[in-house]
Amino acid sequence: MKAYVYRKYGSPDEVKSIEREVPSPKKNELLIKVKAIGLNPLDYRIRRGSLRPFTNFNFPRQIASDFSGEVVEVGGENSSYNIGDLVYGMVFQLQSGASAEYIVSKEENLFHAPKSLKLEEAASVPLAAQTSLQALRDIAQLKKGMRVLINGASGGVGTFAIGLSKIFEAHVTAVTSFRNISLVNELGSDEVIDYTKNDFTQMKGSFDVIFDCWGNKNFNIVKDNLTSSGVYVSTIPNSKNFFSTFKTSFTSKKGKVVLVRSKKEDLAFLKKVIESRELKVVIEKSFSQDKIIEAYKHLETKRTRGKVIVVLN
Ligand SMILES: NC(=O)c1ccc[n+]([C@@H]2O[C@H](COP(=O)([O-])OP(=O)(O)OC[C@H]3O[C@@H](n4cnc5c(N)ncnc54)[C@H](OP(=O)(O)O)[C@@H]3O)[C@@H](O)[C@H]2O)c1
Structure with a gap:
């Protein structure tokens, strides 16, 4: 072969x-x-x-x-x-x-x-969509009515993150460049921040969940943009992000890292929401x-x- x-x-x-x-x-x-x-x-x-x-x-x-x-x-x-x-x-x-x-x-x-x-x-689908599912549902426990910010929303992980957040009935703010504003809108984002014009960490507004699937922020940079019990999840498994996980284990705001694993139950869930056209x-x-x-x-x-x-x- x-x-x-x-x-x-x-x-x-x-x-x-x-x-x-x-x-x-x-x-x-x-x-x-x-x-x-x-x-x-x-x-x-x-x-x-x-x-x-x-x-x-x-x-x-x-x-x-x-x-x-x-x-x-x-x-x-x-x-x-x-x-x-x-x-x-x-x-x-x-x-x-x-x-x-x-x-x-x-x-x-x-x-x-x-x-x-x-x-x-x-x-x-498998790696990127399972990363978003495990980050949002399992780690951040995203639920109806919560506010989530997705940094890197137009990439492989980010596009699935928008769709899954809408399935969980959350309010989505997508961070992308001007190139992809129409894409993230089509996927269901409620608000969009163009990172070439604005840095979301300098803007007002607090989020229950910040999913950093691009990875150029970290817990220390975004902590003021989280609600008092907000969760930051990064896709980047570096020492800074692991240290935040350790440091925030006893505080109400959390810094976390997702490490994707393939699970047949998660692939079954994704199959269902793709077939029902809920997830693009x-x-x-x-x-x-x-x-x-x-x-x-x-x-x-x-x-x-x-x-x-x-x-x-
Ligand atoms: N820990 C894990 O288990 C795990 C799992 C999956 C992925 N990852 C990691 O997560 C990261 C993203 O993966 P991916 O598959 O989504 O990557 P990707 O598809 O290659 O991401 C490309 C996207 O990133 C956007 N982007 C580039 N610079 C940006 C910036 N400064 N701010 C915001 N968005 C920016 C681009 O949009 P513009 O053209 O609009 O800038 C582009 O649409 C990678 O580092 C990957 O290694 C980790």
Whole structure:
């Protein structure tokens, strides 16, 4: 089978196509014929070597966490999946990526793909949408009537965060640049702040939740913009944000970090709200497999609107 791998840490140009053996699924695993992969900033952080202590020198490495595809073999006997099922999910990229014609995935990290999307489109959902869901519902406990500010609202995580906040019936203030004001309005934002003109931390207004999915603020910078029991959640797992989590564990205002995990229950919830058209999926661009390097170069401009996918089969 064809696989897209890199043999050393570096730029998108390190990603090459090679021939590899088709892997075999063990108990509680499935062999998936991959339809598409979804790209995320985590992919290029790993590829550049930023997570070297966890990824070591295990080369050649496949890239990408997100995938959609068809089940072609079931490992073990008591699977809840059948050959031919269409699924979407996330592999644990620190071990191995999804960029191959066939991959093995644990059953607990995937679910049946939303029927209202093309199978390739489903690859855009797992990592970014689960990050927003776990940050807003589980960490911030966002509820009806609460005010949430989403910083970085036009990216992969941010576009899902707007949709999920509206599902939870919250009042949404989206922070984006002038380029994406119409996009965040279409997704249901109640208010928009153009960060090229205004810094929300210098503006009046307090929020029950600040979801920083861009990551250029931190708890100390935003704490005056939170209500007395407000929660700041960042997607950036750096020492400053972990220190805020520790420091605010006994205070009423909280600083938190989200670290996404793929869960079949969360993928099932996302499937339901996508199929009911409550949650919109924004795909800016779809690339063919021979354009995987261009796809990563595009993502790495940090200007993408919603998601970027690469179609493999
Ligand atoms: N901890 C976790 O589990 C986890 C999970 C997912 C993602 N992340 C991290 O979260 C971050 C965002 O991920 P993503 O997938 O949403 O990235 P992304 O899709 O690449 O984000 C691109 C968007 O960021 C916006 N942006 C750029 N500069 C900005 C600024 N100064 N202020 C506000 N928005 C800005 C851009 O909009 P404009 O063109 O309008 O500027 C663009 O739409 C990444 O650092 C990623 O590694 C962490």
